[in-house]
Amino acid sequence: MFRETIFPSFVRITRASQKASRRTSERGKLIQTSAIICAAIGVDTDLTLTYQLFAFLTCLIIVSRLSLRIQLPKVTVTRRLPKYATAGQSFEYSINVANDGNHTERDLKLIDNPLIVSPNFKQYQQEREPGEETRNAYDRWIGFHRFIWLQRRNTGIVIKQGDVPEVSLKGSADTMMEAMPLRRGIVNFTSTTLLSPDPFGLNYAIKNFNQHEQLMVLPKRYPVSTNFELPGGRHFQPGGVNSTWSIGESEEFVSLRDYRDGDSMRKVHWPSTAKREKPVVKEFQDEFFVRQALVLDTDTKDSELLEETVSVAASLLLQTETSDGLMDLIYAANTTQIVTAGRGYAHVNHQLEALATLTRYEGAAERLQETLSAHRTLISGCILVLPGWSESQQQLVRSMSSTGIPVALFIVTQDEKKLADTPARANILPVNEVAKRLAGL
């Protein structure tokens, strides 16, 4: 009840403090705080002269605010985002500042604004900030830190303020911005804010440039040991290449041989036939290569576990990326999704994009089981990545093993000790040791 009452004020507080804090520099904040302290201490003007300091600091702030209008910059601002970023890995991008005014622009700063997504009350109540138990009783009671943490995570990116280099007359300059994506998925950018200081450098005049853009943040990946090998071997794949570069039969040419009865006329090699004066045909061989599937279950309530599971899947996809095999990523969304990569189908990035945006799907294991029963004839090996070890997940593993397709099983879990009856060859990955275990496969 109490939380429900104060929750709306959290949104307002964060919005107001963000607005106020970007208008004032660190130095300006110091001056403001000092003015308040001086006012508090200097109330009795008989006792102390601090009131003079207060008067001075206040005038300084007022003059600084007033002087902001003296020399406003005339520039245009263009953002240049990369195609992808990775969760948990900082990256740099540039914002171009072009000078349209009639003097050189110096000492400007840029703030790039992602769309701030505040949590709703339901999310706020359900989720727990990691390490919340170490906070003091008051903080836990109010729960503002949890709100901030959720807001940061929902927003998904932290971008440092950038210093604009000197922009000469009619010239332009690139400002390097450093950003840190906090989660996978799509991050929305709304606008870019240009800050120009007053002569004292205490306050900033603010100008906003609307620039709506999206950035795809791929899931976090871990290095996987090079010893890890895909289960299963090569397998006849009729659909291998024909769909890509010719029509009809397009098997691999192997050699020439004498004509035998029943050989298709289309296979006669006319130049050799002419030379040898007897029919010679071309011999072909069908394509054999590996086609494997990475099956990802997304049915877990624990958001941290889901993130780690997705990261494991992404890491394994990258490690197993080969040019001469096919890899299907199979996961359940509204319908079961199969994203195939390799041999000219698509790049592994498409699979990572798919991973970046997927969310929890209830009853994923059952759906996957259905899909796999149809798909299993195509694949020669399978990687199963599961968040936990529930009954339906065990059922999925059993049904896969019964088909005879070799399975590499990865179980991501919060608590290794709670798992029971795991297959002997299963790879157990406790959430806090994922990186270590994957590197040591």
Next chain:
Amino acid sequence: MKPRIIQGLVILAWGIQADLIWFAIPITVILEARYFVNRRWALTKQDFYRVADLTSFAMVGMVIFLFLNARTYHFITTLIQWLPILFSPLVIVLAYSTTERMTLDILFYSLRRQREPVQQSWDMDYLLLGMCLLAAGFNTSDHSLFFPLAVIAIFWSLYPLRSSRYQAGVWILAVAVTFISAEFAHQTIRGTHLAIKAKTEQWITNWLMQRTDPLKTRTALGKVGQLKLSDSILFRIETSEGHHFPSLLQEAIYNHPSSGFSMEWDAWETNFNNVTHEDDFTWRFSDRSAEESSAKIYLEFDRERSLVPAPASLSEIHDLPALEVKLNKYGTIQGTGLVPSPSYEIKYALENPISDPPGEIDLFLDETHEKLLSGIVEKGNYPAKKAVAFVQSYFSDFKYSLYQDDQGAKNPLEHFLYTRKAGHCEYFASATTLLLRQMGVPTRYVVGYAVQEYNPTLGMYIVRQRHAHAWTIAHVNNKWIVVDTTPGVWLDEEDDNANPLQPMFDFATNYSFMFRMWWNDQKVEDYELELYIIGGLLLLFLIWRITTSEQVIISGKKSSNTDSRLFGKDSPFYKVEAYLSEEGLRRDRGELLRHWLIRIQKPELLPLLVTHNRWRFDPLSIGSDEKSALNKQVDAWILSQGEQRSEIN
């Protein structure tokens, strides 16, 4: 950007203003010396934590000290004035360490537990600067200097940080505008405060013109409701052993009742005369007599001018921290120029009150009162002793009551005498004074305290706010005698009204009082040896810490400690580079030595470079013989170059 020089100046200014110059000078010297000393200590977070904890301890100690000595030192003023001293160790340690800014977990204990490392940090130099400015402001004696000094200090530290967007002229203009408006603003603040203060002071003095005024007292007569008096202890009295202490301490004496119904007493024709000093702290009131007792009154005066409570037959005051002691002819004593001090001593005789003989005014009775009292006794001259006996017996069936119900009664005294026949001491004292005058006996109205409560733990009498009392003195047989008609139960009734938690408060206040007494007796000189030992140990500890901690030499302006840790910095090949640079063959930034030598066509140096590179990047493989060989080769080459040049010349 460090506030060089200006920080030193501000610290010195604080030292002068706060009278702590002997602290300010060493702090300034140490802090400014860092720009000349190139030695820095590579301190860890733990070291900073320790210094910060020490600062916290010092701070807590300081607060306790000030709390205990709240009478001697003004709490906030002294604390703020001493802040720069408390924080200077932290600032100095930081200044001589390889760390630039102080992260907040060092200062705030609560942040040390956080999982993620604390990013926010403060520049302690600016913090110290701010503290010094704040502390310097607490000396109001030199008004003119503080403001310009503060303005210069702040602008000086802001100047290097100004925005490069604007021309210098704009900055100077902004500074000028700020300065002028601030000058105006602070004078306005001061003016406003003075005006408000003058007004409020006027109200307050009108309000507080109560018993502290030796010329006038206002009684609570006719004020409806419960009269509440606090249990708080006003003062304590220590008597010399076996001596009886008078049960009443008088504070002020009045002789003129106001006309009308609101009962006020004032003193007629009252001029205070200075009492003669015997020495600086002794005032004599009457001639020495053999029968003198002495007592010590633990009362700290919090005002500069105050009435001094004393027995009626006072003969001497000693150790009163006053400039002058004055006495009027009725025996009211006033101290002026009082400073807080824990106690004063008095000597008193059992006889001879210091009041002057009665005059006309001590018999004054206006018509209203005369008419009112004629219901009891007709005006006339009765024998004094009989009159006193009559009055005492008249009031004997009156009751003591703190509660007044005389709503609507126009004349509270009439209501007291004829209807309710109950009241508190002021009723009894006023009525007695007037009634005796009706019967022709000169009387005066006295306010003071009843000394009744003896505390065996302290061995002292305790006088509380609720022991305040009023009574009459009557001139009988050429002597002033006390006529106290208030029923004797008044003290018991007052005790019954006491707060049930009072024993607890008393316990606390009595022990804090005893501690203060003990504390006041302590002298630093008594503890000289202990202090030297502690100081010596701390010094040894400091020396040990300094000598054993890791140190870093910084080169020139840059404090890049990474350079000095690199191997091979001592390779003689750098001499070659320096030599060639002088010759105008400078190496470009980032250019490899090898590429450079080829570019400037010095192939003969390439073999030397190989050894140098090994020295530099594989220091373990190179022996001292190879090093000395390289040294020689370099010297020989430089020498040969010099010879070649002289040949050309």
